[in-house]
Amino acid sequence: MPVIIDQEKCEGISECPGEGLCIKLCEKGALEEKDNQIVFISEKCDDCDICIQNCPSQAIVKE
């Protein structure tokens, strides 16, 4: 199931209380930074849900 970043809740890495925590936690490299935004790379995701569980803004959900 693809991961969705709620752009309203995620205000970009510069505003993130965890300074892009989801990127740092993802062992598969499925989350990347692009222009201060989080980009999700579906092919790399292993559905571990660590990003969903740990996002301080609760901005990551699954479809």
Add this chain to the structure above:
Amino acid sequence: MVVVKREGKQNRSLEHKNQKCLGCGICTDICPTSALRLGPILPIARGLLKSDYISINQEKCCLCGLCASSCPFDALEFCINDENTRHMKQYPQWNHNASIDEKECIYCGKCAIACPRDAIHLQRKLPARSDLVFGETEVDLDKCVYCGMCEEMCPADAITIEKNEVSSDKPYVGSSTKIDESKCIYCGICKRICPEDAIKIVCTTCMNRDNIKPVAVDGDIILDEDQCINCGWCQEICPVDAAHVTKPFEGNITFEENFECKGDSCHACEDVCPCNAISMVDNHSFINPQFCVLCGACERACPQKGIVIERIDMRLANVRSTSWDKRLNSLKQSK
């Protein structure tokens, strides 16, 4: 460190000691006013966030002290008129402990290596080699050509050759070959490798074997109770049963039936486990219950909710109030 204080008929204070906290969240389950909140344990355990494991809402905290009594790891200190309730006879007492019997300990050091909290400190005094082996050595410097083969091959590093830069006033490479008898084990390798037959080694250990006193290794082994979390590593790894551990909880740790562990992609359980009881084997979480204290940190950290902690018994005695007993015993219910 968070401190809540209030003064009245009694002066009460609650202090969270983060350096002792495992991030298990037992206190947050127990708190009747939801004043305690568990922080993001995985990012903290991975060193990605600098934060205490627990935060206390000062407005909500009623300073009842239940949380401090529930914590098996002494991470919450609740004081009434400056007296820690852990030492008060009216309050519950944990009966878990760990000890290392100095009389049994052979100072092998395995426990100190295995302890996940670095709570065991070992210092040992080994006997001198010269107490264990006997012999005689002699180097004939007239024959020695300072080739260095003996020095290179000596397994005990007992041979030193003084070498110098060759110059017109010093037309030789070495000036002395010495065997340090406090290091020499009289094995005879130097004698056999020497191309000039310059070394004599006589081992008299076997000849003297009846006179060799049994050697006792002396030492000190200290278990730092402040750091110890009673995980059981020392007890399991000790070859002579010198370590004894009584854990805070008895029970089981298992996986949910349909648990799809993400293994190496996730390993959240492994990272938050304070006991080093979890590792990844074949891309799946592997939990060794022998080292587990049933704290529940892994259960919380698993994003798949695949770990089940079932506490059957807890070593908390002297719970005098019925309501406290009910509340504290809620830790025992399997989830």
